[in-house]
Amino acid sequence: MSRLRLIQNFSGLRAMLFRPTPDSASDPLQHGLARLGVTVEHAPEQPDALAELSLCADRDVLIVDGDPGACAILPLLIELKPPVPVIGLIGMETPSRLRLLMEAGATAMLRKPVQSGALYTSLYLGINGYRQRQLAEARIAEHERRRRGRRGLVKAILHVMQRDGLDDDTAFETLRRDAMRARLGIEDYCDNLMQTLPRQCAPARAPFKQERDHG
Amino acid sequence: MRNIAIGLLFSTSGPYGVVGQAMHNGALVAAEEVNRSNPALRLQVVHADPGGDLQRYEPLCRDLLDRGIRHVVGCYTSSSRKELIPLIEHRDALLWYPSHYEGFESAPNVIYTGAAPNQHIIPLIEHVLRQRRRRIFCIGSNYIWAWENNRILREVLVAQGGTVAGERYLPVGDIGLGQVVDAILDAAPDCVFSTLIGTSAYRFFSMFRAACTKRGIDQATAMPVLSCSLSEPELLQIEPGARDGHISSSVYFSSIVSAENRRFVDAYTRHAHGDASADAEASYVAVRLLGLALAEAGGDDIAAVSRSAAGQVLRAPQGLVRLDPQTMHAWLTPRIGRSTAEGRFDILAEAAAPVQPDPYLVRSMPKLEPAQAHLRLVS
Known part of the structure; x- marks a missing residue:
């Protein structure tokens, strides 16, 4: 099986932000994403709307705030297991919050307050980590099928x-x-x-x- | 009159002291012009020389900031810049970084007036591919500038059907280059891409030319050396017989024909008694932009100065220069030059207009890294 080719240019990607809308217009997260050619959308707050979202692993990444009260639909996100990369926003670095983000599928984290200099690394690790995990899961499923x-x-x-x-x-x-x-x-x-x-x-x-x- | 102290943090001594001196001089020429042209503002320059020692950048910068300085113009290597960024951010100061570099950075407290990779390495690769030179040997000083430029070169080159004939790295300042020269001659590439800096680079040009001459090879024609950093003062550090025929990708050469450049070259020569260079011009641009922004902002508050800097348009020696507000990198004009025996560059090609900076190469490179062949020969 061929080696996974890593994504190194995130231009054209859509980031969906699951967090409270920032007060400041010069939000470093949105500013930094725009600098990398990533478009930004704010995720719906209603659970029904979440289920209706059209997501695609080649185009979308979710950035999810794991702090208490920051993302009301985090439990639903965990339940739905979105088929796209997830990056966690971390303020409270406690096992319980980190666990929730892990369960939501986060493969990389960004510390709050977000420093735009850390964004490229988080996208690189989060998105390529997700893709590597998908590939590994597909390989395991194939081996399992052959074992049977x-x-x-x-x-x-x-x-x-x-x-x-x-x-x-x-x-x-x-x-x-x-x-x-x-x-x-x-x-x-x-x-x-x-x-x-x-x-x-x-x-x-x-x-x-x-x-x-x-x- | 408002006196504002600014720091100049260049290694004017040490392995890359020639470049540091040129950057320092360019900044001083600009400071004089700012003071002369704006009676309401007086820049007071405070200089510190880390001597090329990475460990000395942070304490020297801290000293400058402790004096109340908010704007530091400085650094040549990326490792020194990265060393300073945490301190600069912590103290809420602004670093004006006037050197070409490998990109993949856009720190909120840094303004970049040197060329980003889409303004130096990409035009260089396009130039050599137009020359149908497709087998390239890469040598470099062992740090991020060389690694990242070689990565970009390999990806673009391989995608166009070219090959990397070999790759070697040496410690900064190393001049034990005999084995590297032998390896290049054995590989017989179409050209050599050098990301060596300072004394290693000067020694390499001389040794490589001598080794080729000894074998009856016309090095400049058969295996020209390409670089994104070679400048006029550095040519004078190379032995006279080995100065000509090297290809450099740069946004500035002292041979640019324009009224602004003539004025700059005259002022620089009067001040430094040497030829102007891309490094000198980049720090000149940084201090001129800083002067314009300080004057408009009415003080050295970094948020106000950054905002003001982003709106300036400067008639620089290389042409029009302005900052891209999104990345705080500069729009610059890429050029390709060939060195002459007199220590200057003939300009072979230049962009028709300033090129937007693309530090993360989001508009200049494909989405995926290139596929790597895993086939091997079996007996």
Whole structure:
């Protein structure tokens, strides 16, 4: 699987801010995001509107204030698990607040008061950290799927050993070659193969007995 | 008359003292002009010299601030600038940073009058690619200026089908360059991109030229050295036979033909008895802008001065210069020059108008880092 190419230019990104609207017009967070080419939107405060939001992992990042009372819909955010990167705004550095941000999916943090110089680092780590986690989760799911396919692989090896009079290594090689020709993963190929066979064709004898017969 | 003290914090001695001296002189020329042209304002310059020692920048800057100074013009290397920023922010002062640098910064208490990467390295790469030179060997002093410029060069070059033929880093001030010169000659690139600074750079130009001559190679034609920092006073630090044929990307050369530049060069030469350079002009621009902003703001309050500075337009030696209010970096005019044996630069190309600074390269580079090949040769 190829290495993840990291995002290093955040121009065109949309940051959705889940925090109280600042009093000052010269808000360093908004100012710093604009400097990086990131557009800013203030998130809706109503829970219903949150569910209606159209979010896209390639375009959006959520910046969420984790301090008590700062983001009323934080619990809902945790429940919905938005499919986009989340960066936490931290004022109170306590385990309970940090935990909530973690549960909301934060992969980077910004200390309050926000210093615009820290923004690029937070976006870089938060967004690329999120993407790396997505990739890792996809890889784990794929491995899990293949692990589940191991039973079909064992059955197919036994079938080929019996059908062609081969030892287990040679039977495996045969299946691997056939899977490559079919452009399928070996687990998928074996699963397909076993699905096409009538039930009575399943191996009648244990593999080690078969191996001894060949030995 | 309002007297306002400003600090100049340049390493006028040490490994990159030649550049520091040029920046210091440029600032002094500007301070004289500000004082002459504005009878209501008198800049009092207080100078401190860290001697190129990173550890001395912070205490010297603290001394300047303890004297009540709110505006410090200074630093050449990024490491020294980064050393000062926490102090400058903590004391609510303003650092006027007059050097080209590698970008990826926009500190609220810093005003940047030197070139950002889209104003130096990007035009240089475009120039060499137009020359069809696609195999480039990178050498540099081992710090952020070299690392980041080489990263940008590699990404743009590889995307255009070019290759990095080799990459070497040396400690700042190191002059043990024999192995590096041999490595370059073995790789035989189309050109060499040097981010060496100070004495390492001067020694390299001389040694590389000598090694090429010994092998019958016309270095300036076969393997020209490219740089984003080489300036006129530095050419004079290179042995006379090795001064010509080097390509420099800069927003200023002393050979620019304009009335403003003639006045600047005359004033600079009278003051410093040497040739003006990009570093001198950048600190000249910083102090001129500071003078205009102080006069308009009516004092040295940094918020008022920053606001005022962002609205100034200066007829600088390089052309019109103004600050981008969003990043507080300057609009500057990129140029490509080729050094002559007399220690000056012939201008080969220049932008038609000042270019907006893009310190984070949001308009100049692709969204994703380049893909890296993981194929390897197998026997």
